[in-house]
Amino acid sequence: MKALVLCSGGIDSTTCLALAVEQYGAENVLALSVSYGQKHDKEIRSARAVADYYGVPLRELDLAALFAGSSCTLLKGNGGEIPKESYAEQLEKTDGKPVSTYVPFRNGLFLASAASIALSNDCGVIYYGAHSDDAAGNAYPDCSDAFNKAMNDAVFIGSGEQLRIEAPFVGRHKADVVAEGLRLKAPYHLTWSCYEGGDKPCGCCGTCIDRAAAFAANGVADPAL
Numbered sequence: 001m002k003a004l005v006l007c008s009g010g011i012d013s014t015t016c017l018a019l020a021v022e023q024y025g026a027e028n029v030l031a032l033s034v035s036y037g038q039k040h041d042k043e044i045r046s047a048r049a050v051a052d053y054y055g056v057p058l059r060e061l062d063l064a065a066l067f068a069g070s071s072c073t074l075l076k077g078n079g080g081e082i083p084k085e086s087y088a089e090q091l092e093k094t095d096g097k098p099v100s101t102y103v104p105f106r107n108g109l110f111l112a113s114a115a116s117i118a119l120s121n122d123c124g125v126i127y128y129g130a131h132s133d134d135a136a137g138n139a140y141p142d143c144s145d146a147f148n149k150a151m152n153d154a155v156f157i158g159s160g161e162q163l164r165i166e167a168p169f170v171g172r173h174k175a176d177v178v179a180e181g182l183r184l185k186a187p188y189h190l191t192w193s194c195y196e197g198g199d200k201p202c203g204c205c206g207t208c209i210d211r212a213a214a215f216a217a218n219g220v221a222d223p224a225l
């Protein structure tokens with residue numbers, strides 16, 4: 001069987017790619033990177049570098065047009081500044097809504113797109129790197145266990161039971177993702193997580209804070225720093 005892996009260039013999806021390569025072999029893995037109108041292309045370049053590292057082909061898809069009008073702060077356009085604080089701090093001010101860096105239904109859109117590409121390329125499984133730290137407090141509801149179950153059901157039924165979703169870290173913490181990636185010797189030195197597109201990670205956006213905590217919990221230095 002062949003596997004399609006959604007690759008964003010960060011540590012969660014890179015670990016998924018490492019898992020898929022271990023499970024199916026690089027010759028049976030296809031990577032997919034999606035542009036969505038983000039403010040910089042560092043993550044796309046990282047996705048290319050990670051796919052190259054494993055010798056898997058990378059498909060690139062541009063879905064930026066679908067987010068026209070969004071006030072998401074990750075996107076070029078209307079959103080304004082990316083918050084320089086943890087997700088927990090941001091969630092104190094969102095009144096139960098997702099954080100400002102939530103891209104509208106991104107994982108739903110990406111998984112639906114990935115399902116069409118997977119079926120067109122004889123893949124029977126789609127991997128993506130959702131985990132519970134992102135879903136906590138409704139920061140990114142499209143990373144939750146309930147969302148994943150619903151999407152998996154939709155993809156399985158809608159594909160005539162030919163395709164399923166594998167989300168190996170749903171319900172687990174980002175520190176568990178890093179632990180698994182260290183076991184697999186995932187090329188974290190090639191990854192990019194920061195929401196800003198500087199020469200080095202900013203260290204103070206939500207994802208930089210979570211990434212640092214995940215490496216610290218494993219007692220290792222982040223090789224990308």
Ligand SMILES: [Zn+2]
Pocket residue numbers: 193194195196201202203204205206207208
């Ligand atoms: Zn950052």
